[in-house]
Amino acid sequence: MKYTYVIKRILYSLFVFAVVITLNFFIPRIGVDDPAERYYPPQGNMSEIEYEIIKQVTRQQYGFHVSTGQQYMNYLKGLFQGDLGTSFRPGSPAVIDLILERLPWTLVLSVSTMLIGVTIGILFGVLAAVKRGRWQDTMLLNASTIMVALPAFFIALILSFYLGFELEIFPAYTDSTMVSGFTWTWEGIRRVAQNAALPVLSMVVGSIISYAQGTRNAVIAVTNEDFVLTARAKGLKQSTIRYKHILRNSMLPIVTSLGMSISGLIGGQVVIEQVFNWNGMGTLFLEANNSNDYPLMMGIMLLLSGFTIFAILVTDLVYVLLDPRVTVGDKR
Amino acid sequence: MAKRLMLLILVSIIIIPLVGCESPGHSYRPDENTLYVGTVQTSFPSAYMPWLSREGIAPTIAGMLYDSLFVYDEDSGNYLPAIGREWYYVDEDGEPILTEDGSIDYARLEEIYGDPEQEFLAVKVIIHDTITWSDGEPLTVEDIYYSFDIATNNQLSNHAGALAWTSDLRHKYTNGVLTQQGLFTYDHGAARQGYEIPMEDKDTVIYLHVNKVLGSVTPLFTSVLILPEHVWKPVVTRESQLNSTSPNEEILYHYSHPVGSGRWVLDAEESGSQQIILHRRKDYHRTKEDGSPLIGIDTIKYVLYQEINVAIYALLKGHIDVLSSSVSSNYLRLFENEDDLFVSNAPGQFTQTLVFNLNPVSSERNPMRDLLQNRDFRKAMALAINQEELIARVLDGAGLPASAGLMSASLEEFYNPAADSLPADYSTRIEEANAILDSIVPEKDGDGYRLLGDQRISFQILGSPGEQDVISFLQIQLQKIGIEVKYAAKGTQPESTYLYTSRFDMTLHGVTFSLSNVDIMYPAHFQTLGRTSNYGRLVNEELNNGIHEMRFTLDLNTKYDLIKRIQPMIAEEYYKVPLYTPNVISVARTDRFEGFRVVEGATVMNTESLENLRKTKGGR
Numbered sequence: 001m002k003y004t005y006v007i008k009r010i011l012y013s014l015f016v017f018a019v020v021i022t023l024n025f026f027i028p029r030i031g032v033d034d035p036a037e038r039y040y041p042p043q044g045n046m047s048e049i050e051y052e053i054i055k056q057v058t059r060q061q062y063g064f065h066v067s068t069g070q071q072y073m074n075y076l077k078g079l080f081q082g083d084l085g086t087s088f089r090p091g092s093p094a095v096i097d098l099i100l101e102r103l104p105w106t107l108v109l110s111v112s113t114m115l116i117g118v119t120i121g122i123l124f125g126v127l128a129a130v131k132r133g134r135w136q137d138t139m140l141l142n143a144s145t146i147m148v149a150l151p152a153f154f155i156a157l158i159l160s161f162y163l164g165f166e167l168e169i170f171p172a173y174t175d176s177t178m179v180s181g182f183t184w185t186w187e188g189i190r191r192v193a194q195n196a197a198l199p200v201l202s203m204v205v206g207s208i209i210s211y212a213q214g215t216r217n218a219v220i221a222v223t224n225e226d227f228v229l230t231a232r233a234k235g236l237k238q239s240t241i242r243y244k245h246i247l248r249n250s251m252l253p254i255v256t257s258l259g260m261s262i263s264g265l266i267g268g269q270v271v272i273e274q275v276f277n278w279n280g281m282g283t284l285f286l287e288a289n290n291s292n293d294y295p296l297m298m299g300i301m302l303l304l305s306g307f308t309i310f311a312i313l314v315t316d317l318v319y320v321l322l323d324p325r326v327t328v329g330d331k332r
Numbered sequence: 333m334a335k336r337l338m339l340l341i342l343v344s345i346i347i348i349p350l351v352g353c354e355s356p357g358h359s360y361r362p363d364e365n366t367l368y369v370g371t372v373q374t375s376f377p378s379a380y381m382p383w384l385s386r387e388g389i390a391p392t393i394a395g396m397l398y399d400s401l402f403v404y405d406e407d408s409g410n411y412l413p414a415i416g417r418e419w420y421y422v423d424e425d426g427e428p429i430l431t432e433d434g435s436i437d438y439a440r441l442e443e444i445y446g447d448p449e450q451e452f453l454a455v456k457v458i459i460h461d462t463i464t465w466s467d468g469e470p471l472t473v474e475d476i477y478y479s480f481d482i483a484t485n486n487q488l489s490n491h492a493g494a495l496a497w498t499s500d501l502r503h504k505y506t507n508g509v510l511t512q513q514g515l516f517t518y519d520h521g522a523a524r525q526g527y528e529i530p531m532e533d534k535d536t537v538i539y540l541h542v543n544k545v546l547g548s549v550t551p552l553f554t555s556v557l558i559l560p561e562h563v564w565k566p567v568v569t570r571e572s573q574l575n576s577t578s579p580n581e582e583i584l585y586h587y588s589h590p591v592g593s594g595r596w597v598l599d600a601e602e603s604g605s606q607q608i609i610l611h612r613r614k615d616y617h618r619t620k621e622d623g624s625p626l627i628g629i630d631t632i633k634y635v636l637y638q639e640i641n642v643a644i645y646a647l648l649k650g651h652i653d654v655l656s657s658s659v660s661s662n663y664l665r666l667f668e669n670e671d672d673l674f675v676s677n678a679p680g681q682f683t684q685t686l687v688f689n690l691n692p693v694s695s696e697r698n699p700m701r702d703l704l705q706n707r708d709f710r711k712a713m714a715l716a717i718n719q720e721e722l723i724a725r726v727l728d729g730a731g732l733p734a735s736a737g738l739m740s741a742s743l744e745e746f747y748n749p750a751a752d753s754l755p756a757d758y759s760t761r762i763e764e765a766n767a768i769l770d771s772i773v774p775e776k777d778g779d780g781y782r783l784l785g786d787q788r789i790s791f792q793i794l795g796s797p798g799e800q801d802v803i804s805f806l807q808i809q810l811q812k813i814g815i816e817v818k819y820a821a822k823g824t825q826p827e828s829t830y831l832y833t834s835r836f837d838m839t840l841h842g843v844t845f846s847l848s849n850v851d852i853m854y855p856a857h858f859q860t861l862g863r864t865s866n867y868g869r870l871v872n873e874e875l876n877n878g879i880h881e882m883r884f885t886l887d888l889n890t891k892y893d894l895i896k897r898i899q900p901m902i903a904e905e906y907y908k909v910p911l912y913t914p915n916v917i918s919v920a921r922t923d924r925f926e927g928f929r930v931v932e933g934a935t936v937m938n939t940e941s942l943e944n945l946r947k948t949k950g951g952r
Contacts, residue, residue, distance in 0.1 A: 053492070053495050053496075054492035054495065057486055057491075057492045058492055061490060061575075086578065089377075090390070091579060091584060091587045092575075092579060157639075157641060157642075160645075161645060165649050172645070172646070173637065173646070174606070176604075176606040176636060177604075177606070177607065179606060180605075180607075273638070275642060277637060277639075277642070279605055279606060283638060286374050287374040289824075
């Protein structure tokens with residue numbers, strides 16, 4: 001039964017990915033008569049004849065001169081060969097190279113944020129649930145309310161100005177040589193950590209509170225279950241009840257939330273990266289958008305959606321491990 | 333054991349990212365001969381082939397690494413020397429067409445080239461004989477020939493922009509084969525064409541054949557950054573073009589390791605997506621009159637900021653010397669009480685206008701838009717717009733009123749005051765506007781807005797979120813004459829979505845007209861229909877004739893007169909109504925360098941500043 005479930009989930013994910021690939025190809029072409037106009041937007045100082053010549057050259061250059069169907073087939077062929085196309089940037093770099101150049105830097109921020117957020121968030125959440133109604137719990141609830149009202153952009157700017165520029169505890173923005181001068185030495189890693197401190201701090205506060213809130217609610221829900229009462233009646237140790245029975249059974253919603261966060265790992269945080277000059281995927285997407293570089297936008301979107309589909313698949317499979325009752329298409 | 337392990341992991345997770353977190357503890361401007369320049373961008377380019385540089389800071393850097401033949405001086409209308417030393421229109425024998433005082437003899441030019449049989453204008457360019465590329469090779473006219481030649485040969489350049497720059501050059505390729513030669517050097521057929529070039533001038537003289545328009549030399553002289561033939565010719569082929577979508581290793585290397593003839597050379601090893609380092613070329617061919625270098629600083633380091641507030645704070649805290657990006661007038665108050673700051677509030681060059689869709693395609697016509705076809709109706713709206721108030725409210729006073737003829741009043745010789753014929757007093761203007769509208773649409777609703785039939789007269793103004801301020805004030809001003817306007821977001825592709833398809837009532841559009849661009853810009857803004865900046869599709873026979881005559885006259889004085897005559901025609905159409913000309917506000921620190929200059933239309937990081945910067949006495 002479980003194997004059938006796993007195969008069904010994989011096939012379903014592949015189908016969704018195929019749909020995503022198709023949409024990813026066609027959506028940027030909607031609303032634009034000629035894709036060459038995206039590459040070379042019309043400029044006031046060109047005559048119609050000159051602009052027509054320019055578009056013809058551009059169409060030829062980027063393969064827009066063939067029919068849309070043929071372009072789609074070429075796109076698919078390229079994808080199967082691991083080719084996401086070439087960017088409109090000077091020098092026409094491969095989209096995949098641009099993504100691979102930025103991805104590690106985004107992962108530094110997002111993985112650090114996630115690890116710290118999940119670990120401390122779960123601890124705080126359990127603490128708030130255990131101390132329900134006391135000051136620890138009240139503080140968490142109040143912090144959640146405040147965080148909902150504060151955009152990440154605002155927190156980032158405040159942290160950059162006060163902890164970076166005014167108090168000089170952390171670098172206010174990324175050192176311009178961090179990426180180009182990076183080496184796999186203790187000093188290199190230390191510099192990355194130094195520069196990552198404020199961006200991670202900006203994101204981690206919200207992350208901790210979000211996980212803590214989720215954990216608190218899940219733990220409180222499970223604590224009221226009958227089997228917990230039974231465990232208590234059996235005279236089990238408090239720590240055994242808390243960690244073995246309550247926490248394990250509270251994991252399902254946390255895993256869902258974690259799965260969603262994993263899918264966001266590679267997308268980057270556009271605003272945070274912008275405030276701190278962090279050279280990651282978020283700013284790459286912004287650059288692509290600002291310069292109408294839609295092969296690059298398509299590449300990033302494809303990677304993001306592929307990763308999201310993968311993360312959801314993994315989450316679903318982990319569900320089965322955590323809760324053997326989970327199946328798909330079960331008509332019982 | 334498990335608990336201890338968990339605790340260790342937890343502590344590690346928290347400690348590891350924070351272990352290096354401490355204050356940078358170093359000076360942000362360590363080198364005293366380096367000018368640290370902040371720039372607000374999303375990323376710096378990795379390729380510096382100047383023809384490929386279209387966005388962000390790339391064109392600025394390209395202009396520092398490479399030179400064009402000449403630089404256009406907007407004030408005088410002259411071409412100042414760069415690679416080129418001098419130039420002339422010449423007769424069939426290659427002799428300069430000059431008056432006795434050495435200026436262009438336009439009467440003779442007209443006499444020689446006025447004949448319709450004569451298909452082109454011949455131009456002679458003499459370049460400096462002391463120029464070298466940054467790799468030490470001498471720069472000759474063969475580099476000029478190569479640059480213009482490859483620009484016209486799309487099979488090798490694959491560069492759309494280059495085709496546009498050279499469209500007036502009568503040097504044409506068809507399918508990679510030269511079908512019309514319009515460039516002549518000693519080694520490329522000058523003698524055969526009848527142009528005698530002495531052997532000793534073979535590296536410095538080139539002849540060009542261009543279309544019979546005085547403005548046709550402008551893009552050739554000022555837009556085409558000259559490329560080194562010895563670098564590109566060996567690597568560029570039909571398979572591996574100058575602007576290649578799959579460049580080979582050699583081409584990629586040259587993209588990132590530029591060899592130019594400009595004042596600066598790129599430090600390719602230290603530059604990247606977050607910083608650009610330029611060193612001054614000590615062997616640059618042009619110097620000050622006393623023979624000293626044009627530029628007083630040795631190195632410029634451009635530092636990338638992606639967020640303007642962070643960049644401004646970095647400047648205030650002394651992390652950088654200059655902010656090369658312009659800032660909004662909102663920040664002026666922030667700079668007021670700061671020491672060691674130089675704030676440049678330079679007059680701008682572009683004028684923000686309100687454009688009416690006065691001639692939509694038939695499928696986009698409606699009764700409201702039909703009102704805009706009425707010139708008197710447009711005049712009433714123009715009368716209700718108070719530029720002074722917009723400047724005070726929207727720009728915090730950092731701007732100037734613009735002429736209705738859309739030519740900057742600072743270009744004294746070419747600006748025609750007759751274009752500004754509307755009364756100056758605002759209450760008189762409102763009275764006049766209401767009188768006009770009372771004769772066209774006299775009925776009003778309960779809120780005082782005019783009615784067309786039983787419908788309130790209401791228009792949408794396309795704009796970006798940043799333009800909502802100005803549209804709000806227009807709303808208030810136009811309310812005084814009973815016309816309602818509302819903001820409508822124009823999105824990221826307004827040309828394709830709204831402007832070229834006539835799907836708009838009004839829009840905001842920045843225009844810059846100068847002597848160097850009127851040949852191209854007047855037709856684009858007022859003449860050509862479809863896919864140009866003539867969004868509202870104005871058709872005016874008299875204006876068209878004026879523009880045509882202005883473009884094709886071979887007498888510069890006549891051309892200037894015609895430019896003056898065209899301005900009132902533009903103004904009286906009330907088609908692109910000026911709102912204001914915003915100042916360019918920028919800021920620099922003076923604790924290490926002083927001598928920053930305010931230049932019209934430019935930020936404080938301009939060529940004049942660079943030529944005047946010197947270390948501050950007693951500065952750090």
